[in-house]
Amino acid sequence: MTAAEIQFDTDGNLHHFLTIEGLGRDTLLQILDMAESFIDVGHREIKKVPLLRGKTVVNLFFESSTRTRTTFELAAKRLSADVINLNPQRLSTSKGETVLDTVKNLEAMHTDLFVVRDSHSGAAFLVAQHVPPYVSIINGGDGRHEHPTQAMLDVFTIRQHRPDFQNLRVAIVGDILHSRVARSQIHALNILGAAEIRVIGPNTLLPTEVERLGVHVYNDMKLGLKDVDIVIMLRLQLERMQGSLIASAQEYFNLYGLTQDKLEYAKPDALVMHPGPINRGLEIASDVADGPNSVILSQVTNGIAVRMSVMAMLLGGQSTRRQD
Amino acid sequence: MTAAEIQFDTDGNLHHFLTIEGLGRDTLLQILDMAESFIDVGHREIKKVPLLRGKTVVNLFFESSTRTRTTFELAAKRLSADVINLNPQRLSTSKGETVLDTVKNLEAMHTDLFVVRDSHSGAAFLVAQHVPPYVSIINGGDGRHEHPTQAMLDVFTIRQHRPDFQNLRVAIVGDILHSRVARSQIHALNILGAAEIRVIGPNTLLPTEVERLGVHVYNDMKLGLKDVDIVIMLRLQLERMQGSLIASAQEYFNLYGLTQDKLEYAKPDALVMHPGPINRGLEIASDVADGPNSVILSQVTNGIAVRMSVMAMLLGGQSTRRQD
C-alpha cells in the first residue's frame, strides 16, 4: 500500500493523515469544513469540546519543534484528550527498529493517536504500516517529504479570504528543495484547483524537474510575483545552506527576501503567508511580516482548528473499532 | 502608560499583574481575601474549582525555575485551566523581537494568560504592552525588578499570623541589591502600612539610596533584628557573588546567616520567612529553617492559593471581553 492508500480504513474513512498527495478534493474539503466549525471554539469562554475525552494523543517528536508541538497539544486538549509529549532520541535508525519499538510500547499503553515528526522522509508512513487498526497516525512533518497539516491550515487561510480557488495564482518563494511544507502546499493547491502555482527561488534551491509537480518556475522574484493573489514565503534554514546553495544571507535577502518593493508586483490585496517561525530580515522584511497584507498570525490561529479537525476525523468515528 | 497603570482595564479591574509598586491597598487586600477562599481548596478531597475551565495558561519561562513553574502550574490546574509549559531560548533580545514573536504566536493560538519569567527587568511589562486586550500577563519574576506574586504570598503568610500590619516591624536580610523579591516585598509592606521595614546586609549588597524605598538600613545583623516581628531571609546566589561583593560564604554566614543566636534578638515569636529554595548553612542555619519560628513551608502552601487568586481575578471577569 502507498502512503495515500493506507490513509483510509476499509469503510473509506480517513484513518491516518500522512500525505496530501493522492488525496481527493472531497477529503480536503471535508477537513476544511470541519475546521470551520472548530474556529468558533477558540473564541468561546470555555474553549473545550468533549469529542476526544478519554483518548490519549502522543506527540512523538523525534525532531523537536516546540511551536508545532504546542499547536498539536492545544488542539488535542481543546478536544478534551489527554496528551503525552515525547522527544525520544533516535538511537538506531538503520532498520527503524528503535522507532518501532518505541511506538509498539506506546501503543501497548492503549494510546489512540500519534503525531509523528521526524527528520527522515517516510517516518510517519513507516509507523502507520506497523500500528494496529485502532491507532491513528498524523504526519507532523517527515524529512523533506510532507507536512500535511501545515498545508491544510494554509489552504484554510487562503479560503477564508479567497473562497474561489479557480482563479487563484499562488507563488511559493524560497528554499523549495528542502521544504516539506512547499511540497504539501503544491499538492493541496493542485487538488483544490488553483489556477496557477509558481515556485520562485535560485536553481540551487529548486528540486530537479520541479515542474512535474505542476508548477511554473521563476528565478526572478519580481517576474514571479507579478499579479499573484497569494505569496507564500518559506523559512530559510541557514544551517542547511552549506557550500554554494546561496551566496550569503544578505545576497539572498536582496534577491528573494520579501520587501514592500517586491510585494508591489503582486496584486494590491495579495495575501502574505509564512509557516513560521519567521526570520525577519532574511526571507521577509519586518514591515511586510507585520503589514496589512500579512495573514501570518491567522495561519497560527487556523492551525489549531485544522489540527482539531484532522484529529476529530481520525478518532471521532472509531467507537466500535477496538476489539482486542 | 506605566507598568502600574497598564495593570487595569478601562473598567478599573485588574487585568495584568506586573508590579506591586503603584498598586493600591484595596487591590492588595482583594487579592489576599480571594486567596483566603482558595486556601480551603488545597485541603479538599477534590482539589479543583471550575473557574478557569477551558482557559489556557502558558508558563513562558525564559529564565527557568522548576519550583516557581510548578506552583503556577498547580494553581492553574486547580482552577481547571489547561497549562502549557514553555522554556524558550532567547535568540535575540536586542529589540525584544524574538520574545514578542513567540508571544504573538502563542496568543494567536487563543491562549488567555501568560506567566512571564525573564532575567531582564521589564520583560513582563514589555509583553503586556503588546498583547491584545483579551490576554492577561502575570510577572513571574523579571530581572532585579519585581516578583509580585512572591510578595503577595509573603504578606498573606504574615497576615495569617499578624493580622495587624500597623504595629509590624519587618527585617529583610541579605542580597537586597539583586533581589526582585525584596523590592516587591518592600512595596507590599509599605502599601499595607507596616510600621517599619528594615533591610540588613553589607553595603556591597544594598542598592544605592535604598532608603528612598522607605526602609531603614542596617549593616549589623543583631542591631537590625532587634525586636522585629518578621525576619525575611533572602537566598544568596553564590554565582552572582563575583569580585568583592562578599568575602567568603563562611564569612557571610558568620555575619548575616540566620542562626538561633541571632534570632534571639528578634521578638520571641518572630516569624522566619524565606522565598526558597533555601541554602542551608549559607544564609540560614538548618535548625532555624526547620525550627518553631519558621513559616517557610506555609509560604509554599500559600503560594498556590495566592496564585490561584491572581489568576482568577485576571481571568474571572472577562467573559464578554473577547470580540475578535
Add this chain to the structure above:
Amino acid sequence: MTAAEIQFDTDGNLHHFLTIEGLGRDTLLQILDMAESFIDVGHREIKKVPLLRGKTVVNLFFESSTRTRTTFELAAKRLSADVINLNPQRLSTSKGETVLDTVKNLEAMHTDLFVVRDSHSGAAFLVAQHVPPYVSIINGGDGRHEHPTQAMLDVFTIRQHRPDFQNLRVAIVGDILHSRVARSQIHALNILGAAEIRVIGPNTLLPTEVERLGVHVYNDMKLGLKDVDIVIMLRLQLERMQGSLIASAQEYFNLYGLTQDKLEYAKPDALVMHPGPINRGLEIASDVADGPNSVILSQVTNGIAVRMSVMAMLLGGQSTRRQD
C-alpha cells in the same frame, strides 16, 4: 520502622508502595485483582475513571526514564488525577537534604502522591519516612534495591496465562547483580508461592549468596531453562559492564542471549518476558522478542492497569485523613 512496615497505615491499609519484600500474599492478590478491573478501562471508548479527580500526582524522577514515567503519567491521568513531572538534579545527597527539601516543598503544595525514582537504594523509603500522613509514596525504582510496580505487572502478566503459581517454574536471566527488577520479582514470586525460581547468569553478575533469596543458581543457560514455564530476560546495561564483568557483548549473547535455540529447552508454551526496553541482539534475539512465546508488549499494557491499581489503593480510601 522497616520499609515493609511503613507501607501500612494504622488501619492496616496500604499507604505507601516501597518494596515487595515483607508484603503478604493477600496484599499482592488485592493489587492484582484491582488491576484486573482496570484492564477494561484501557479498552473503553473513554479511557477514564474519576477515582483520583482533584488529586495531584508528582512524578519525582531523580533518575530519568521516559518510558516508566509515561506509564505512571498515563495511569494517573486515566484515574483523572493531575500530574506534575519533575526531573530534579541531585545537588547534595550527603544527608539527603536537597531531596527532602524538594519533597517538603512539593508536599506543602498539597500534592497527594509521589512516584520516586532514584539511583540510590532506599530513596523512596527515605522520602516515605519524612512525609506527613496524607502523602503516599510509590517506589518507581531505587538503585539496586526494588522496583515493586514492575514486579507486580510481571506477576500480573504471568497470572493471566498461568493462574496456578504452585506448579510454576520461573527462570530470570542476566544481570541479577544490578537488577532491582529481579529482586522485586523474586520476592513477588516467592510470596505468591511459585514452585521454583531460578536465576541464570555468569557469577560476575550474580549477588553473593543469592540463594538466600530463595532461588536456584545456574551458570549454564540451557540447564537453567530446562522445562521452565516462564523465561524473564533482564536488560543488560552495557555502560555498567566495565572491567571484567562480561567478556564482550558478543560473548554475552552467545552464552546468555535468548535465542530460539536456547528457548527450546524451556516448555513449548513457555512465556518470554522482559521489563524493556529490550536490546535486540544483546540479551534477546529479535525473532524471540517478536515471537509467539513473547508477552513483552502485554507486560507494557498490564503496567498501566497495575499502576492504576496501586495508585487507587493508596489514595482511594484516604478521604477523611487530611486534617491539617
